[in-house]
Amino acid sequence: MxxxxxxxxxxxxxxxxxxxxxxxxxxxxxxxxxxxxxxxxxxxxxxxxxxxxxxxxxxxxxxxxxxxxxxxxxxxxxxxxxxxxxxxxxxxxxxxxxxxxxxxxxxxxxxxxxxxxxxxxxxxxxxxxxxxxxxxxxxxxxxxxxxxxxxxxxxxxxxxxxxxxxxxxxxxxxxxxxxxxxxxxxxESKRKMVQDVLISIREGKTLQEIGFKLQPNAERYxxxxxxxxxxxxxxxxxxxxxxxxxxxxxxxxxxLRYRYPSEWIPVGFEAQSYLEHLIWKNAPERYPQGMSDRVKRQLLHELNLIQELKFADYFLTIYDIVEFAKKKDILCQGRGSAANSVVCYVLGITAIDPIQMDLLFERFISVERGEPPDIDIDFEHERREEVIQYIYEKYGRHRAAMVSAVITYQNRSAFREVCKAFGLPVGTLSAKKVERDFDEIVKDIPEPEKLRQKIDTIADAIINFPRHISIHSGGFTLSADPIVDIVPVEPARMDGRTIIQWDKYDLDTLGLIKVDVLSLGMLSCLQKALKLTGKKLYEIPQDDKPTYDMICERDTVGTFQIESRAQMQMLGRLKPRNFYDLVVEVAIVRPGPIVGNMIHPYLKRRRGLEKIEYPNEVVKRVLGKTLGVPLFQEQIMKLAIDLANFTPGEADVLRKSINAWRSSAPIGVMADRLKRGLLDNGMTEAFANQIFDQIQGFSHYGFPESHSASFALLAYASCYLKCHHPAEFACSLVNSQPMGFYRNDTIIYDALRHGVRVLPVSVLHSEWDCVIAGPNTIRLGFRVTNGIAKKDVEFLIQERKQERFRSLGDFVRRSKLKKDVLHRMAMAGRFEEFQWDTREALWAVLEYQNMFQKPVENQLSFFNDLEIIPMSSTQIEFQKLDGFEKIQTDYEAFSISTHGHPMAEIRKNMPGIAKGTSQTLRDSVNGRRITVTGLVLVRQKPPTAKGVCFCTMEDEFGFIDIILWRKNFEKYREVFLNHCFITVGGVVQKDGNTTSLLVDMVKPVWNTAHLDSTPLPLEPTQYFY
Incomplete structure (x- = not known):
């Protein structure tokens, strides 16, 4: 039975x-x-x-x-x-x-x-x-x-x-x-111990404390x-x-099949016919010189496939959302595999012409794929909420809800929670520290090796177990019918948000479609910079030589996608000179190409150090633009179609099977078929093995070509604005925070090095945002002030418009700013505009506040004479701030200083530190040993780097890229991770236009030997982190 x-x-x-x-x-x-x-x-x-x-x-x-x-x-x-x-x-x-x-x-x-x-x-x-x-x-x-x-x-x-x-x-x-x-x-019964630990986590008790809440046996399998x-x-x-x-x-x-809302489709049209109407109506705008036969064939092919798969409603929904954004002047752009579609390009959803780029449509949609298409649209991150509210208002909350994201246990979090369940004293230690310091934690426990083995076994079992559901970054489900008939809807933590109980992978399984309304900070930055310069995005000239010169010089702080330390290093080696070079640059610094050993062959061939040979013209046509190295999954798909007898849909299945590989997993059936197909069609075994070995890297994270091209457009636009309009770009970048790779101080110091004049925050002139205050000049806005709320600044500005602040007392009384904000602004010298020295102003602010806390009737005579000065502030002689103190107080107030870079003052006050600078590094020959001092900006240990640590430092002259092998990182871990001003020594490494320092010595700038001879603090302050 x-x-x-x-x-x-x-x-x-x-x-x-x-x-x-x-x-x-x-x-x-x-x-x-x-x-x-x-x-x-x-x-x-x-x-x-x-x-x-x-x-x-x-x-x-x-x-x-x-x-x-x-x-x-x-x-x-x-x-x-x-x-x-x-x-x-x-x-x-x-x-x-x-x-x-x-x-x-x-x-x-x-x-x-x-x-x-x-x-x-x-x-x-x-x-x-x-x-x-x-x-x-x-x-x-x-x-x-x-x-x-x-x-x-x-x-x-x-x-x-x-x-x-x-x-x-x-x-x-x-x-x-x-x-x-x-x-x-x-x-299975052996999961009983796992369940015991889960119940312990749920109840917040150890396994010894949990008692009868645990099941008495392992029979519930x-x-x-x-x-x-x-x-x-x-x-x-x-x-x-x-x-x-x-x-x-x-x-x-x-x-479970839902219908997309279609009531807004004009009378006389069905979804498919209206989509086709829009395509032929909009095509001349994208192809003003006329459509080639290839474009027409591709459009008909895509439209036929969309009709066959009944996806027209989906494309119309995306089109409607994008049109709303355009009417509201919200910058947006589609990315990902959607950029492979001419339909998306003609509808204005994406900005890349897939015909010109020779992209593969089947990377986006195919019959064999068995799942709906996925169109990701990025909007300005500060205005995405307008788009979300439009969706709610147009379709109703009963027909629109956001997709969930399943938050799961990962290696460290699982390990920490299991340790807690076993009663180990982890306290408030982070998951990273629990794993790192485990031996110390269990030093007094008998047989710690056996305990570790048991904890590891259970922790491994609960990796990827769901902890809770959260809100997806922007995925929406829309339906003509109430969504609650399809999936339960529940409140999200964010006010005004509701989420369904499934994530995007669940929707794919059930064949349901989502709309991705994502946010991108760089779009906000670009929109603001374009408005400041009076330009439109499409007016930015292509192939601008000064822009590419700047890119090749690795001068890309603040730009999109190519600003990280790794990308800068690659820029110096790859030296992009055209748009497709930039597409490659965006894609190549990813785990997939790194693990697939594709970077070095590509660079050697680009420099002419390795001969480029193609087995036949088909391979040359597919791999020619990447010099015979398959950098993109679409190239593997094309090889499978042209040389291994795959249909386009089967080639996409191959791509998905590659994504599912892991280094420890066996090869997929489709990948094995690719190898056999290449051999059967005359390719040599060496070539087949080479392709096969390289594509295994694609099992790690990498960009599709269409996605790289979409991002390269934004990367180029940001570089053009930085090159030709540095003040407007830096101003917009600061005004768009939080976003990007670098802090405001790095952005501002970079702007200063480019000749931009930066004026400090002014209580008499600053707005909330930074503004252009003259040719190549930025006035910092109150938004950079630590601890100040925008609504308080708006009140302050409104008061200032009604009547100019006439004195420090007038400002303290009318601005209504908090005590700590006034204190920081006084320390940063912002009241010098009222003829108050920094320390005098600090003292006066405190006394003014005490005066204004008195009953109103006792203040009338004082308010009639706002120039009265607190008596005690005139009876004390205050010491002037020195250069470093000015910088430090600026950082306390704004995390930015217009008084110079802290390293300049450190060198002035500490003559004993290393004289080497970023300029010294740039001017040094390969192999020379030097010592430099700087401020740590970024520390990185990529998983693909096998324990190597990369770091970017900064001084008053620029940036310093350093590399620490695993043994040296472990040797200097405490200094390297706990100090922000450090001196490092090592050997100069030059590769093309890239210079770095291979470090074997690290020491902190601050030590007790300097205490008697310098006014600088013993330890760096938190503001420089």
Missing amino acids: SYVELRAKSNFSFLTGASHPAELVETAISQGLSGIAITDMDGVYGMPRGYQIAKSHPDFKYLVGTECVFVDHPNITVLAQTRAAYGRICQLLTKAKRGSEKGKTHLEFATFLEFLGMQKSPEVFVLPRVSKETRIGDLKEVFGVTQVSLPLTIYLDGNDKKRVAELTEYSRYFDLPLVASNDVEYH IKTPAQMELLYKDFPGSLLRTLEIAHACTFSPSE
Whole structure:
């Protein structure tokens, strides 16, 4: 006899179930069960992940349901019999989540009966946990005898005899059938220890403290039909009942198909015909010289495929959102694989002409792909909210909700939580420190090696287990029908946001489409800079020589995508001279090309140090623009199509299979077929092996060519503005923070080195934002002031417009700024405009505030004479701030200083430190040993670097790139990580236009030997981090 497990919790019953949904389904199939129901608590979170396995086994019954947790009743498992019933369950869960605390549910028994029972035909199966509090009679009356069954579980915990007797009596009294269930919470018994740890984490107690909340044995796993038949030999009808219920449940997740809103499509058009109308209407704008035959063929091909796959509504929805942004002058651009589509280009969704770039459409859509397209649209990060609100207003919150993101345990977080469960004293240590200092933590514990092995085993098991769901960066689901009929919707932590219970991968599994409304800080920066310069993005000239000269000089601080230390290093070696060089630059500094050993061959061939040979003209056509090295997945797809007899859709399946590889995993079937196909079509085994070895790197993160091209456009635009309009670009960059790679002080120091004049924050002249205050001149805005709110500045500016501040006392009284903000501004010399020295102003501010705290009637005479000066401030002689103190107080107030770079003052006050500078490094020959001192900006240890640490330092003359091998990083770890001003020594390395220092000595600038001879503090302040 077979049976169906009707109650199985996955790890999406957060911190209760101890197996992935896929593991439960795979085990049920391998154990010979006829089906399984994933019934997670208060949701259908894990349903798509189980269905992804089940859908390839048509004879296996995959049931959908949930275990409802009540505030006034024992839990009840409900199973959806039909599509309509599933929709009612989703509505019930949505109502239970609405108004509840994030991650909580408030469900009352009466609500349950109202939503699921008050129908002519309830079409749900109800399996209550039976106790004295269970209102079995009400359930039977509302749902009917055919829909209610009493679940019978033999737990083998010593209490079965009594429990079974009581349950049998309930069954006889209410005339309701028993149904067998092992009440599954993990797929195999050895996961019991994992579940114990999860429960410990959930309860916030150690395993020793948790007590009876842990299950007494490891029996809640998926048992074979033979085991169940033996266990329930006295109740054979209960096993048969599982099959009857499964047979009656006809609902399948494959029925979940929603319709896109289409009411805004003009009368007389269907979705497809309106899409085609827009294409032929807009095409002349993109192709003003006329469309070539190739463009026309490609447009017809794409439109036919969109019609076949019924995606026209989706493209129209994206078009509508982009048009809204354009009308509101919100800069936006599509990216990712969508840039492979001529339809997207003509509709104005993307900015790259895929025909000109020779991109591959099937990277975006194909019949074989079996999933909907994915169009990512970036909007100005400061104005994306306008787009989101437009979507909510146009489609209604009942038809629009954001996709969730599943936050999972990763290596370190899993390790730390397991350590806590075992009672180790980790306290408030970060996950990184717990792993690093584990030996010290367990030094007093017997047999620490065995404990470590046990902790590692459990931590490895819960890696990628869900912790909770959060809000996706911008994915929306839109529907013509209420979304709550498809998936439960619940509040997100962010006010005004609701999210569905599935993430983007779940939507792909079910064939549902999402709209990605993403944000990009550089778009905000570009829009502001363009407005300051009076230019339009399309007016930026292509192939501007000064811009490419600047790029080749690695002068790219603040620009898009090519500003990091690694990108700067590559710029000096690659030396981009045209747009496609920039496309390669954006893509090449990624784990995929690095692991695939593609960088060095490409650079050697670019420099003429390695001969470029192509086996035939087909390979040359595909790989020619990257000098015979396959840098992009699209190139592998083209090789598969042209040389290995793949269809375009099969080539995309190959791409996806490559993405699924890991270094420890076997090669995919499609990849093996590619290798054989190359050999069968006359390629040499050496060439086939070379391609095969290189594409294994694509299993790591890398950009598709279309995505790199989209980003390269923005990279070039940002470089052009930095080159020709440095003041406007730096001003816009600061005004768009937070974004990018560098802090405001680095951006400002870089602008100063480019001849930009930077004026400090002024209480009489500054706005909230930085502004252009003259030719090549920036006036810093209040936004750079630490601890000040925008609303307070707006009030201050409004006061200033009504009447100019006439004195320090007038400013203190009318500005209403907080005491700490006034204190920092005084220390930074912002009141010199009122003829007050820094320390005098600080003292006066304190006294003014004390005066203004007196009752109003006592202040009238004072307010009539605002020039009165506090007496005590005139009786004390204050010492002037020196240069470094001015810089330091600037940093305290603004994290920026216009008084110079701190390194300049350090050299002046500490003559004993190393004289070497960034200029020394640039001027040194390869192999020379030098010592330099600077301020640490960025420390990086990429996973692909095998323990090597890369660091960017800065001084008054520019940047210093340093490299520490693993052994030297470990030797100087404490100094390197805990000090921001350091002196380093090493050997100069030059490669093309790139210069770095291979460091073997690190020491801090500050030490006790300098205490008597310098006014500088012993330790660097936090403001320089």
